[in-house]
Amino acid sequence: MGIQKDRVRFNVGGKIFDTSATTLANAGRNSLFGAMFDENWDLQSGHSTTEHFIDRNPDYFAVLLDLLRTGELYLPSNMSEKQLYREALFYGILDHVRSAKWGPFDGNRLRLARSVTGRAPGDGTAIRAGPDGGCCVAHGSMVHVYDWMLEVHPPINLDYQRVNDAGWIDPESIVISACERFGTGDGGMGLFSASTGERRYKFHVSHENQVKSYTAGALSFSPDYKLFSSCKGRSNEYGIGVWDQVTGKQIDFFYEPPGWSLGEADKLQWLHGNNCLLVATLFPRKDNCYIGLLDFRDKSMPWSWSDVGAPITDEKRVRDAIAMEESSSVCVVNEYEDLGFMDLRRAAGSVRWSSRSRLMKGKMPDEPCYPKLALHEGQLFSSMNDSISVFCGQDWVLTSRLRRTYGGSICDFSIGGDRLFALHSEENVFDIWETPSPPII
């Protein structure tokens, strides 16, 4: 008959599809196609002329079959994205759809993919990108969770206390830190299921073998499953706590040294190469800025900087800080989005400012948002008012600017799962920026 052995015929919802076993193999073993053609089920040999019936919608099958053939996703405008996801889940190839939707992250090729409007009142606190393209958004005492399809999941709260920070441990788990409620033991920090919103456990702070209530601030995670948080307790429990992500047990505590402010730190960043934690306490939480590296092994602070004693002008006031391990430096930003740099290899250095954007002065909006920094694979990002700047190269040249006027200033942004999420302060809206898949030729 001249029919190739490789050929497979499907009847999907009454429509005939001819394809090849090679194409279906692209779906992988853990898919309906992988299982169907496994030798256990004895379907591929001898029956190559018979058709395999599948009781599903043929239109979406066609889209997904094309995805398996080309690796690219094309959904005609009259078809529903949500329904496509459901079909892909049935066939077990939802991961294929996700990786076809957007390409590997590049700050200079970002395109606004969508904006999502929520219903939460008041200003946004934080937005955190998840590892697989989802995100969570903290507003007041609530955290809203979105998966990569931007379907909203049940929201999370920690005793309805004000949320200070949130973060992803894995695609299934979110940690949120919150203020304490005096005398009740509410608040603190908890771990939640991203899909159901259930609380799995709370993280406790113990001081002299007694469990204390505390306010948890900034969060950071290390690849060896440690969780760090700045803690402000009732009496002595000021400092940085360390917990095991897997067991939820407290494993260490770095008590605040006199004259230094750890318990109220705004930003923590685990530096794996140095085995140290960057801790930054910044204006306006404190009158002065403190940035230090903590070494938990011997409870020392091998590097530190503060602007105590220096003449304070707005141009010199640090608003955010981020450590860049590759160049052994710390990048800081002032409220005019000027970048400054410090060398981590030299103790007690001063900030080397690059006053790039002095021209911007005087154009402040009514409700300004102060800059935030992020680093992703050698690209530095800085948000300022309603735009995000991208800097590249050794000298951090400005290479791109992402701007969207709707929603007011950007109060926080986060990069992860090959996406950039930007949360606006005025309307409850956040933007998703993605890198499109590369051109066909």
Added chain:
Amino acid sequence: MNSSNQKKRNFQIEAFKHKVVVDPKYADKTWKILEHAITEIYNHNASGLSFEELYRNAYNMVLHKFGEKLYSGLVGTMTLHLQEMAKTIEAAQGNLFLEELNRKWNDHNKALQMIRDILMYMDRTFIPSNRKTPVHELGLNLWRDNVIHSSKIQTRLLDTLLELIQKERTGEIINRGLMRNIIKMLMDLGSSVYQEDFEKHFLEVSADFYRAESQDFIECCDCGDYLKKAERRLNEEIERVSLYLDSKSETKITNVVEKEMIASHMLRLVHMDNSGLVNMLIDDKYEDLGRMYNLFRRVPNGLPTIRDVMTSHLRETGKQLVTDAEKLKDPVEFVQCLLNEKDKYDKIINLAFSNDKTFQNALNSSFEYFINLNPRSPEFISLFVDEKLRKGLKGVSEEDVETILDKVMMLFRYLQEKDVFEKYYKQHLAKRLLSGKTVSDDAERSLIVKLKTECGYQFTSKLEGMFTDMKTSQDTMQGFYAAYAAELGDSPTLVVQVLTTGSWPTQPSITCNLPAEMSALCEKFRSYYLGTHTGRRLSWQTNMGTADLKAIFGKGQKHELNVSTYQMCVLMLFNSADRLSYKEIEQATEIPSSDLRRCLQSLACVKGKNVLRKEPMSKDIGEEDAFFVNDKFTSKFYKVKIGTVVAQKESEPEKQETRQRVEEDRKPQIEAAIVRIMKSRRVLDHNNIIAEVTKQLQSRFLANPGEIKKRIESLIERDFLERDSSDRRLYRYLA
């Protein structure tokens, strides 16, 4: 619908809608289909099933919120099937038990894969969000609980496995493939199953087995054989792990063998009569020693045990060697024995102990210990070098010379009293140079360079000065003969070596009376030399010179006699007399009596060299003896070398003298060290000075604390130091 809505129900108007009702039997029906399929799968009857239909049914159950029913149904059905399987396995007879278990395990695995395929959608959605165990893991857990932990299988399985291993240990052939499959199954069920249900017991049984076996072995084997057996057992266990156990078990089982077969019997093995470590060392049993090293290395304290026994044996034999009265008679033999001993142990450490640094250190410290037990070691080592450089190196290649010299240097490094060596070396070198006996200038210089690198420039500067003197003297003689050639005519040839005072080990010697022709010549040279070098003083060291004499004996035998200057003076007397008494000779020559005795002894008492005769004939020289020319002297050589009877080794008083000179020389060195240290430290207490001085000088000699104390006191007297007025133990440097 949530609870808050229900409370307000009264106030709500029901919306006009039909509740979508799923056929109440729907879930049961669907589950029946799936349950049937699972049964068919377990019965090897799956070919009639439609995968698509089963997949869709499972999907629908999850979609319509019957995930829980599906999941619990799966657990129930699978449990039933596994219980069936367990019964069949239990019923298997004898040897077929493991095979049946393996077959059923394979069946279950295949079925589990197919079930998982059908339930893929549940595995992907329902299970993670409800925190249930995934299907594959669930299948393994149920197998573990219903089959492996079934009361009739658990102990039988363990006993069977252990029995098979025991059989293999006693030399029987077992089905290793089957073993591997069963062990692999236990590992697949999780490391805790493998450890609890097998490994723990396996290690216990192995420990018992090896405890008993090692007891048998040690009663009937010698040390070498025992070690061979232990090594073989160890390798067998390592092989067993690689063939059918978890690779993580390797260290555990080898620990058991090591503990039972080696650690428990370590001392007994090392000290075993006639075959223990000492015997192996004596007999150079490299293979056995290597085996012992490699096995003992595996257990705590193993290597130190070997090392300690080796060290004490080495110290014992070394001590015997350096105190052996026989050996002391021949210094060359003495040093050669040391070198042989060193070579022997170097080879053992190289071949058997894999050049272990700690063993090399033990070897070095042992040598250092016993070489210094004998105060004459420095002298002997210098004598050994002397012997080698005089004649021992003839016909030896340059590289071999280097090797010998390097070995000597190694012994030198062990010496604590390096300055004593230096003293002797200087004496011996002087003799070699003056008598022209050194065979190889290169070898001499090479050794000087080695000493220099070892001990620094100061150590060898005088030795190098000696070489310079030799060279300058040659030039001086050429100049002398060029200037006086005409004047000298056929008078005897004079060769003068001008030695710088201080560089050479000169003794203040009483000059003897030279024969008239010689003293005239010497005077000429003196005036020539002082004429060319003003401001110098020249004194004659007649005790160190040599002379060649032409002699004609009674029957006209002509010989050339090579003699010392003293001997020359004596013999020249017989040109004008036939018979002379000891007293007459002594008067005429004024040679110091001890030297004269030796000189006469060598001329009259040595067989074959006796150019003189004496009366009475005896071995010793007496003051009343008389001497006359031996007319009957014969020799088959024309040239006859008459050696002086010099004890190669020093005589007792000489030894004392050398010792005393060494002690004298040390004083300024100790003082210099004290001053250097105090200059930099300003204030220091007594113990620390002693410690630092000792440390600074140890490359040359081991300073005696008592002597250091005396030097400190002497320095205090001379106002270099003072005692602190409040703390008497503190010394202060006075600039």
